Amino acid sequence: MDLTLFVWRQKGPKDPGKLQEYKAKNISPDMSFLEMLDEVNEELVMEGKETIVFDHDCREGICGTCSQVINGIPHGGQERTTVCQLHMRKFKDGDTIYIEPWRAKAFPIVKDLIVDRSALDRIIQAGGYMSNHTGGAADANAILIPKPAAEMAMDAAECIGCGACVAACPNGSAMLFTAAKVTQLAMLPQGRIEAAQRVCVMTDAMLKEGFGNCTNHYECQAVCPKGIKVSFIAKLNREFIKAQLPL
Amino acid sequence: MQFLSSSVGRKIVMAITGLMLLAFLVIHLFGNSLIYVGWINAYGEKLHSLPPVVWAFRLVMLCVFAVHIYFGVTLALENNAARPAPYAVKKNLRATFSGRTMIWTGLLIVVFLIYHLLHFTMRMTNPDISNSLDELGRLDVFKMVVFSFKNFAIAGVYIAAMMAIALHLSHGVQSFVQTFGLNSDKTIPTVEKAGTGVAIVLFLGYVSIPLVIILGIMNYKG
Numbered sequence A: 001m002d003l004t005l006f007v008w009r010q011k012g013p014k015d016p017g018k019l020q021e022y023k024a025k026n027i028s029p030d031m032s033f034l035e036m037l038d039e040v041n042e043e044l045v046m047e048g049k050e051t052i053v054f055d056h057d058c059r060e061g062i063c064g065t066c067s068q069v070i071n072g073i074p075h076g077g078q079e080r081t082t083v084c085q086l087h088m089r090k091f092k093d094g095d096t097i098y099i100e101p102w103r104a105k106a107f108p109i110v111k112d113l114i115v116d117r118s119a120l121d122r123i124i125q126a127g128g129y130m131s132n133h134t135g136g137a138a139d140a141n142a143i144l145i146p147k148p149a150a151e152m153a154m155d156a157a158e159c160i161g162c163g164a165c166v167a168a169c170p171n172g173s174a175m176l177f178t179a180a181k182v183t184q185l186a187m188l189p190q191g192r193i194e195a196a197q198r199v200c201v202m203t204d205a206m207l208k209e210g211f212g213n214c215t216n217h218y219e220c221q222a223v224c225p226k227g228i229k230v231s232f233i234a235k236l237n238r239e240f241i242k243a244q245l246p247l
Numbered sequence B: 001m002q003f004l005s006s007s008v009g010r011k012i013v014m015a016i017t018g019l020m021l022l023a024f025l026v027i028h029l030f031g032n033s034l035i036y037v038g039w040i041n042a043y044g045e046k047l048h049s050l051p052p053v054v055w056a057f058r059l060v061m062l063c064v065f066a067v068h069i070y071f072g073v074t075l076a077l078e079n080n081a082a083r084p085a086p087y088a089v090k091k092n093l094r095a096t097f098s099g100r101t102m103i104w105t106g107l108l109i110v111v112f113l114i115y116h117l118l119h120f121t122m123r124m125t126n127p128d129i130s131n132s133l134d135e136l137g138r139l140d141v142f143k144m145v146v147f148s149f150k151n152f153a154i155a156g157v158y159i160a161a162m163m164a165i166a167l168h169l170s171h172g173v174q175s176f177v178q179t180f181g182l183n184s185d186k187t188i189p190t191v192e193k194a195g196t197g198v199a200i201v202l203f204l205g206y207v208s209i210p211l212v213i214i215l216g217i218m219n220y221k222g
């Protein structure tokens, strides 16, 4: 299949950047989206031009590195799918495809389609952990955890930190990301000890990084490749309210 | 003070004040509906015979509005600033028109509120029809309302304003449930439908009055 691409090209953080048109020819429907870009890049190398720069690592949908807004939807709009797992059979011969980076003040563009997502790391550093004493290995079942709580913690822990929620959110908010970590740790007895402090410092860190505030559009859930749910944001809100209470 | 600078804290303030405004809309609709049973003049008279109560109520409403507007505007500005460079192509899968226009419907409500107070409370925009007394010597609210809404322009403004409120509430109601943390995966679809339902019921309730007057179903026989 042959495609017309409009790809965001930006030399560096200070460059204004622009959409540039490319032709992708003889693309196999069995290629992944990133393989399609690899093909285009090979052509560019042959022509002695600078390749399109994009983030990727595992290419199997688990690392959260790939990050492209395709035709206006982060990760391209296939349910629970990262860009690297999106296949060209989802497109038709002759399609025009717009490819842009995640856009948020907190995610400065490094080059072309690569953004700096270390703001998410700093939200985690602020409180997305639990403090444990070291020592001899604890007995595996010393602390009992109810099955539903463990399940909910595991569901929240599925977040791969790709930042699609931020890219999709009309407010550029990182609430879904933050809520996933707050929920994961708040569901476990070991995490409860710091729960009240955690929800406050993590949401403050989110704001400080320049992310917006959640206004319950739920656009994040619609694009999340791991199916993280906005009910975790409700959980974060509960944790926040609990943290304000004197008890 | 930390609460009022935090992201979630300010959302909760928006939700509490939004809920209070919603409660006011419900009470106000009950008051207005007295027009159908002919008690509207008596209701007006009763309210104005209790100045401390009326003024205390107005003061509370003013504060609630001021807080809701202040945080609404600052949150909207912050949220705008969080995406300085827009997408060339952006497709929303879930976000609604009503949700994305909250600040605009909100600001329309402010403009309408000012007009509404000048019109019916201070009776400054149509003094000719707004200051007569009924046979019991009370302010003739019924006459004021009927003559106002016989004017298509005035009725149109009110109906348009009610649309703005309905849009605001069709996102706002489901939103405060989520902000208070009352949602689970199971409740969200129902809560969203209920929010739209509340918006529609209030809209129909308020709009019915100018509508029955324009259609001549309710008239002033004086």
Ligand code: HEM
Pocket (backbone or CB within 6 Å): A214, A215, A216, B011, B014, B015, B016, B017, B018, B019, B021, B022, B025, B068, B069, B072, B073, B075, B076, B102, B103, B105, B106, B107, B109, B110, B165, B168, B169, B171, B172, B173, B175, B176, B177, B179
């Ligand atoms: C009839 C009067 C009003 C009612 C009943 C009302 C109700 C509500 C409700 C229930 C919410 C949802 C709160 C939440 O997300 O938890 C809300 C949000 C909002 N309101 Fe109002 N409101 C009114 C007037 C206004 C006005 C005058 C403004 C002017 C700026 C405004 C601006 C906003 C904004 C920007 C939001 C979104 C905030 C957010 O979701 O974080 N509202 N409103």
Ligand code: FES
Pocket (backbone or CB within 6 Å): A055, A056, A057, A058, A059, A060, A061, A062, A063, A064, A065, A066, A082, A083, A084, A085
């Ligand atoms: S490259 Fe690892 S998730 Fe896509």
